[in-house]
Amino acid sequence: MTTRLVVLIGTLFILSSTAIYAEENPRWMQDVIYLASDELEGRQTGSEGAKRSRHFIIERFRELDIAPLAALPSYTQPFTLNNRRDKPVSGVNVVGVNAGREAPFIVLTAHYDHLGRKGRRIFNGADDNASGVAAMLEIAARTTQQDMQCNWAFLASDAEEHGLLGAKAFVSGHYIGVESIFGNLNLDMLSQPGGRHELLVSGVNSHTQFGVLAQNIESATGVRMTNTDEKQRVGRYPGGKDRTKVSDHAVFAEEGIPFLFLGVGRHNYYHTPRDTASRINVGFYTQMVEASWQYAKGLDALCGANLQANISDQPASVSDDYTTPSSRRRSLR
Numbered sequence: 001m002t003t004r005l006v007v008l009i010g011t012l013f014i015l016s017s018t019a020i021y022a023e024e025n026p027r028w029m030q031d032v033i034y035l036a037s038d039e040l041e042g043r044q045t046g047s048e049g050a051k052r053s054r055h056f057i058i059e060r061f062r063e064l065d066i067a068p069l070a071a072l073p074s075y076t077q078p079f080t081l082n083n084r085r086d087k088p089v090s091g092v093n094v095v096g097v098n099a100g101r102e103a104p105f106i107v108l109t110a111h112y113d114h115l116g117r118k119g120r121r122i123f124n125g126a127d128d129n130a131s132g133v134a135a136m137l138e139i140a141a142r143t144t145q146q147d148m149q150c151n152w153a154f155l156a157s158d159a160e161e162h163g164l165l166g167a168k169a170f171v172s173g174h175y176i177g178v179e180s181i182f183g184n185l186n187l188d189m190l191s192q193p194g195g196r197h198e199l200l201v202s203g204v205n206s207h208t209q210f211g212v213l214a215q216n217i218e219s220a221t222g223v224r225m226t227n228t229d230e231k232q233r234v235g236r237y238p239g240g241k242d243r244t245k246v247s248d249h250a251v252f253a254e255e256g257i258p259f260l261f262l263g264v265g266r267h268n269y270y271h272t273p274r275d276t277a278s279r280i281n282v283g284f285y286t287q288m289v290e291a292s293w294q295y296a297k298g299l300d301a302l303c304g305a306n307l308q309a310n311i312s313d314q315p316a317s318v319s320d321d322y323t324t325p326s327s328r329r330r331s332l333r
Contacts, residue, residue, distance in 0.1 A: 027141075028289050029282055031060070031134035032191070035112070036126035036277045043125060044116025045091045045159045053112050057094045057133065057156050064141045066096035066154060071175040079169035083162040091158030093166045095175070098143045099151040103307055104182040106299050107153045109167060109248045110136040111160030111188065115271060126277045128270060129160070132187035132263075135289045139296050146297075149304025150182060157248055160188075167248035171255060182303040183207065184259040186249035187292055191285035192267045198224040199291055200265050202243040205229040207258035213298045214260075223291045260299070262292055 025033070034040075034056060040049035058075045061067075068075045077093040091113070099105070110132035114125030124130075133156055140154050153176060157166030171178070190199075204210045204227045211227075218225045228243045244250060249259040269275040 028134040028138045032130045033277045035130035036124040042116040042123040043114045045113045061096040069095045081165045089162045094156040096154045103150040105151045107184045109155045109186045111157045113158050121273045124276045127189045127191045131191035167251040171251050178255050184252035186261045188247040189263040190288040191280045193284040194267050202228045202261035203259040217294045
């Protein structure tokens with residue numbers, strides 16, 4: 001057998017294996033696999049890997065007919081802000097919208113940056129936060145396939161690991177006026193089940209209707225959820241850390257904007273080179289993506305109800321679409 005033939009057969013085998021592998025994984029898992037690949041070298045802010053990540057997210061936005069925000073010249077928003085050590089950090093947010101309605105915005109956030117590499121060790125950041133970005137892209141796709149009541153902005157933020165800098169740059173830039181934002185849905189770390197297989201939900205107390213919404217979604221999906229506004233347990237690391245301040249939603253909360261933060265909390269792979277796509281529990285992650293979509297739909301319904309209530313001066317309420325029989329209803333823990 002000639003060398004050329006061996007190479008050709010090997011190439012065909014790789015291509016066919018890749019196709020089979022892609023077919024076995026949902027699109028959001030395929031996105032995680034790329035975003036957490038060694039090629040992107042941990043997506044550290046300012047790195048070539050971060051640049052490649054941005055190009056990937058922008059191309060996905062274009063595929064999904066998610067448009068640039070009108071207040072920006074393109075999908076990107078460069079910024080420079082000081083980090084926790086008062087050192088300047090330059091980053092680039094990626095922003096897309098499904099808009100055009102006479103309605104407020106819901107801003108969905110997921111930071112795409114991570115820790116980069118240290119020597120030979122790559123901090124791939126599959127759970128933190130390729131999982132959140134991929135879920136955001138899936139939700140963006142679904143908003144284009146259904147009749148949404150409010151406008152949606154999708155913010156893939158940079159430099160979250162440096163102190164929520166991308167979210168701060170976006171909110172302080174007033175690219176969407178604070179008064180025009182109904183709420184923030186923040187996705188950060190969705191794919192590691194830990195020992196309890198639960199979704200931590202923060203911000204339930206930031207809006208009068210969020211508690212009912214969360215209870216209905218828990219009942220409808222069967223996903224175990226913990227309201228961290230009431231309990232301080234955080235993943236595998238119990239402690240008093242306030243989860244209302246640990247990710248990009250904190251910036252919106254400081255402006256008085258209602259928010260919901262979905263994540264799994266810290267785990268054994270958190271901020272280590274072991275946070276790789278191969279360690280993701282695809283079944284659990286799929287449940288988290290579906291639960292995140294239910295929260296997105298619920299927020300949109302509540303936003304629409306609030307808009308109609310403002311017109312008719314009637315109180316807004318959660319749509320019956322998110323109500324389940326009382327025999328199945330369970331309170332968030």
